[in-house]
Amino acid sequence: MASSLLTKQFLGAPFSSLGSGQQPSKLCSSNLRFPTHRSQPKRLEIQAAGNTFGNYFRVTTFGESHGGGVGCIIDGCPPRLPLSESDMQVELDRRRPGQSRITTPRKETDTCKISSGTADGLTTGSPIKVEVPNTDQRGNDYSEMSLAYRPSHADATYDFKYGVRSVQGGGRSSARETIGRVAAGAVAKKILKLYSGTEILAYVSQVHNVVLPEDLVDNQTVTLEQIESNIVRCPNPEYAEKMIAAIDYVRVRGDSVGGVVTCIVRNVPRGLGTPVFDKLEAELAKACMSLPATKGFEFGSGFAGTFMTGSEHNDEFFMDEHDQIRTKTNRSGGIQGGISNGEIINMRIAFKPTSTIARKQHTVSRDKHETELIARGRHDPCVVPRAVPMVEAMVALVLVDQLMTQYAQCMLFPVNPALQEPLQSSTTESAQVPL
Template sequence: MFHGPQPIPPPTMRGYAATTNNFTGEISPLLCNMKNLLYLDLSRNNLSGMLPQCLGNFSDHLILLLLGKNSFHGIIPQTYNNRSSLRMIDLSHNKLQGQLPRSLANCVMLEYLVLSNNRFDDVFPIWLGTLLELKLLTMRHNGFYGVIGKSRKNVDFPKLRILDLAYNNFTGAVPSVFPDIIVNKSAYMYTDIIYDVNGFTIANRGSIAMASSLASKPFLGAPTTDGLSGLCSSSDLRTLSSSSVQFVIRPRNPKKLQVHAAGNTTGNHFRVTTFGESHGGGVGCVIDGCPPRMPLSVEDLQGDLDRRRPGQSRITTPRKETDTCRILSGVHEGVTTGTPILVLVPNTDQRGRDYDEMSVAYRPSHADRTYDQKYGIRSVQGGGRSSARETIGRVAAGALAKKILMAFSGTEILAYVSQVQKVVLPEELVDHHTLTLDQIESNIVRCPDPEYAEKMIAAIDAVRVKGQSIGGVVTCIVRNCPPGLGSPVFDKLEAEFAKAVMSLPATKGFEFGSGFAGTFLTGSEHNDEFYLDDQGKIRTRTNRSGGTQGGLSNGEIINMRIAFKPTATIGKKQNTVTRDKKEIELIARGRHDPCVVPRAVPMVEAVIALALVDQLMADFAQCHMFPINPDLQDPVPQPLVDAAEAATLHI
């Protein structure tokens, strides 16, 4: 991300995209010397001042003018000539005011005009109805007022498909011309909406569907004439009418109850199914819901797989596996296609004979007994699906999820070992703002403090030579998490994290933020007080909440701790019972970790990344179909679009 004044490109440049940075100051009038410019995208910065009046006509070739999400004020350029090639103008989320210039009617090729979230004070621009190509006009969150009149000419928005007038001061009935406008929400909002509406998006003071006879009933959940809320009857069309607008709702059969009893799939939008057993032919995952057109290679996944593979050091299991992955579908010429991605990791070092005795004897604190109780059959070698080898699929999918998060919003997930049995790393020794992956990976136990790392390694060595095992704690942080992820009540973000990490093998505890230590504090000691930082953003002086409030991310660093029990399979004699209910003594064989936490680090990162990506997609599906008042939130991160893609953008 670049900072400081906006750079001025050479006047011969044909495209200028500097979106999603931290450029400040005013737009230089030198931009008006770029007579051959095709597109100008300065959106998502901190630019301010008034817009140069030349922006309306400095280039007859200009197609895109994107200045949204800055802090521009004053009036918009007043002069647009009839040679204009402009097809898209986005001035949203600024502080622009005054009236719309009537010369906008000269932009005869204009298709998209986005004026939302400003301070315009004008009547409805009915004169824009002469623009034969205009498809979208959004004016929400402004001060437009008065009656929406009818054009004197016999041309009334012939191609308009989206009209958004919410949060203005319009009065009176809607002209009869507008019910012919089609709102294709599936195409415009990039999500699957149940209903198509032959009407238009119009509201005053916030209601999405302005219909006086419907009163406070929202149209997405409005009762039909047969009393069903949000569902249509078997008739072809149900009509809900008011004096102002008519809604025609197409029926869609309600989805049948789907039961996912197997428990091998996680996620609602970014769905991951893992497969395979510890000593079978291989393990892996199927990833469904990955965005298309994203660069992806085996190398993107292999790094995290190498971090979790066995045989890395003397304190991990001696099983020798390369864990080399193969991508078998969903990627074409190094780019994701949007179809399911299959990742396979073959098993190459199986030794099933080590588990012959355990085919009848239940290992204490292992899943042997409960698997038999539930399924009546189990994979004996290595624990089958209950083995930590299952997490290979999650780590591969998590590597992709981390790549998406980093590309989208710079979100970074880091985990490290903070405790091995009685060796506890003091919190004050780790700065979560500056912690790096190199610090974590600098030793075999993955503790960022060298002194405590040696103590932890010594503790593991002490039990390893005795055939024993010990547990520990993994701390995980998330930096640059977009605010607003999660949902109230049942789907709180910390609840999603808890479910994700507690699904990992050997997990026995979860703490978020201050955790149990917070029970020793008073309210005034525990509360995170708000303040404004140097950029005018609302921050908290402390972070005892752990990066969320009310179940929603608040933009601060997310932090949590996960407790792992000692490995259940040990080389010490233990009392147990066989499948046919005989009491015996068992010395478990096989190759196992004396302490799981060093290899659990990439597993924790993976499942947190999977939960975050799923929540990110859910947030956009629900909350970003319509613009949000910019005064209430920080800018929402958006994926970057390079200049080549912007130049070929289909509008």
Template structure:
């Protein structure tokens, strides 16, 4: 469906070449100071045409708040956010009337609905993510103001080119140091959005080479969430990592997700992988290592949450491709249109805002439980299932 979340719900609308795209957000707490500028920052980081590494489609993606706010504050009622599609060229896609593009959604949408958008990727286009980014920017502002949550994503690989620290795995000491300090300002210092400049230069050359060859390449976006509250996640089927996976794998072009030590953790023994506890400065506990990625038993434990998302090479390329028509006749598709040779630089704010939507929804669900429980008499200490040593 087109709605994400339970307590903080974002419903996106729009296709690649319709008049506008956007979202309706339900569940925004009243009294949050909010303006278009708060939302525009992430939309500008996502928009096309921002560098020679992206599609040349020229969209400013200016957002308008249509409802749910008055005098600069949220009312607690549904917020409608719209962005006009201005640089529409549906005629660029006339060949898709005859050929379904290989690895794109033309064929599957037609089989599912019996009809498809005549231009572009319809709802499978990256234009749909504008609503996600706009809604996630609102969630980000609340999380930052109330909890000090920091969400930073960056490009850690393009094709076969990896950041040096990625080779040791996400739970390696150098990568963990990077995750604890990385900022969006550092990420945005180059157009690839890779914080290692030497690696970014190589990535840029790879993307430009694909563009010259009318081809495409994939990559990986890594994301860290710092200062997330303890206790987020709804076992058993809405564990926090499961909801993050749901959020990330709903983004167009994604093909993989791993949290914490991920697949590299399978190479460790339990004695190496376990995160031992130690006392923190506030009379509680923290973990000495963070192979778990800030989530244990599906519930956030107060450590940084980190994960990686794999993006495939964009399906639409301008090379001639031997394929078949909708009628099954062999032929050559010569696709046109304007497309990213690699989506990961523009995917960074999409990953960040989808992470914000997930954490915001989990926060509201946990707060509902806590507020309801607080009206009961406290559980006696001796019945809480813990005993002093």
């Protein structure tokens, strides 16, 4: 259970907490009590929460942008999964700062260390702890932000809610928190690949007003190599250059721009997702919108589908050469009725321009005085190139959690034949469900 950080006045509370000295009135014979007046200050105890994601495959991230380090604890990973730091490092290198001129110049190697949950290169089934140290900290760059709120940043709302915040780099609101997500996502990707051949790929499809036409990318054949062939992570070289130029234009002017990341999932098992409140696209939306700087989520045809008629939008069924039920088109985005249908899942996530910019802005200080602020520090002029592995990670976490939900945590990896066979009991034999 989360622990209480502090007691702070909460303006939205509809009535005072019990024990405030007011004389409550009784309602019938229940224990529900209401105050007789509202003259006393309204107070509500605020509890820290929201650091854990998932049901069966659970990930808790920890650490702040300029603290000692960041990382995650992964609980629910099946035993005997081959896993090493190098599996995670590949993904972390795609996310790390300082990788090109269009990202933050902060220099971090983001070298990860697995400190629990593995033995002899295999997962043990116990919690996996992954740590990444912070080595290039410049906490003094944030002295102005300790006094004044950055416009459109989480500085003010963290103060409003908790009454305390980590000033340096934004603390938990910093995108550096996503290191834990990406590390955990690498594990989830590996499980999905081994069990169902599921492949998750994301790429940049828009930077500011440079929009990649959908027909220039074939979601059936696009590869990771094409995406990683340039610093903006757009699989089309011509539009990649236009996007890089758009970022360079604002970067040298101390400004920022936003963009869109498109994510596709191939070889998705049918049947993932649980209506009605836990529909697969709803889980994916929550996961992706939990990333920093996200402002929009589209699935399948998205908002463009509103301009179509039903006869234009419907995905008609047919039997393919393997006697499988398929759809001729995929405007449903691979999910119908909240359940995956086996077609390619596709979605788009919108990211706003980076809040922290090196231009003078009007704001308010913590002691409620209007002032001006020129933020210092090192920040991305556009977050979308580094957001690509973050989106992939969150999608992977949703899908592996759904997979485990579908098969009741019964994902078993082969036992070393040199060991005594522990899987011969009727219980474990019946638990092995092929995908």
